Amino acid sequence: MIPEAPLEDTEHGRIPVGEGWFVLNAKDARWRHNGQGGKLTFFEGNAEMWQLGVNVSVLGPGEPMAMYHHESEQEDFLVLAGEPLLIVEGQERPLRPWDLVHCPPGTNHVIVGAGSGPAVVVAVGTRGAEEGWGAYTVDETARRHGAGVEEETTEARVAYSRFPGDRFSRYEEGWLPG
Numbered sequence: 001m002i003p004e005a006p007l008e009d010t011e012h013g014r015i016p017v018g019e020g021w022f023v024l025n026a027k028d029a030r031w032r033h034n035g036q037g038g039k040l041t042f043f044e045g046n047a048e049m050w051q052l053g054v055n056v057s058v059l060g061p062g063e064p065m066a067m068y069h070h071e072s073e074q075e076d077f078l079v080l081a082g083e084p085l086l087i088v089e090g091q092e093r094p095l096r097p098w099d100l101v102h103c104p105p106g107t108n109h110v111i112v113g114a115g116s117g118p119a120v121v122v123a124v125g126t127r128g129a130e131e132g133w134g135a136y137t138v139d140e141t142a143r144r145h146g147a148g149v150e151e152e153t154t155e156a157r158v159a160y161s162r163f164p165g166d167r168f169s170r171y172e173e174g175w176l177p178g
Contacts, residue, residue, distance in 0.1 A: 008045075012168035015045025026056050027171045037063025037146075038113065039175060057121045058175045059084060059113030065121065067149055067159045068110040068142035070103075071134035075125040077101040077111060081177050082119025085112045087142050095119075108137050110147045120176060 005020035013030035016022050029041045038059040057065050059082070068087060077086075079099045086093040086101055088109045095101065095111070103109050113119045135152055136159040142148030149159050 011170075013041075013170045016043070017045060026176060029171070031169050031171055031175075033167050033169065038065060040065075041171075051127055053123075053125045053127055055123050056176070057111075057119075057123060059111070059119045059121065061113050061115060061117070062146065063113040064145065064147035065111040065113075065123070066147070067136050068108060068139050068147050069134055069136045069159070070106050070108045071125070072105050072132055073126040073134075074105055075103045075107075075109075075123065077103075077124075078122045080120040080122060082113065082117055083115030084119035084121060085114040085145070086110075087112065087139070087145065087147065090139050090141050092141060106134075108139060110142055110145075112145045112147050118175075 003020040005016045005018045005022040007014050007022060007024060008017045010030060014024060014028045015030050016024065024043055026041055029043060030045065031039050031041045033039055038057050040055050040057040042053070042055045044053065059065055079095045079097050081097055084095050086095050086109065088107065094114070111121055135154045136149045137152050138150065139148050153159055
């Protein structure tokens with residue numbers, strides 16, 4: 001029988017701290033503002049048990065979800081609200097609620113908030129080896145949207161060096177619809 005994972009309340013929200021099944025509402029979870037724009041929650045907390053990563057991002061207009069990159073593992077994105085912009089393989093593609101973006105391993109991509117209000121996007125990705133994860137790649141379209149690097153790198157600290165560091169917080173009412 002699989003046990004229920006313990007959840008711990010922290011000053012920044014609730015996180016799982018052990019292995020097992022659990023139920024955690026995104027509004028109760030710990031949220032991260034990582035400097036490049038937007039807010040996101042990783043449901044993983046401090047538990048190192050995941051084969052599949054899931055997070056929810058809230059992006060204001062012009063806020064990139066990440067820096068333009070590709071990974072050695074699959075990633076998928078489901079738009080729940082708003083009108084974000086997908087930049088994939090150098091192309092711009094407007095998105096709307098209920099669009100699913102599928103990125104096979106090696107697909108260069110990033111999502112940027114667009115439209116007149118916030119976008120809410122669920123990201124799901126398989127977890128692979130730390131080494132050879134992928135790279136932040138140079139793309140002029142991504143750079144025009146503030147989501148691109150000047151030189152290719154595999155190091156996150158280099159790709160995000162122009163942004164302030166991470167900070168954690170509790171959920172604030174209004175970030176998510178409903």
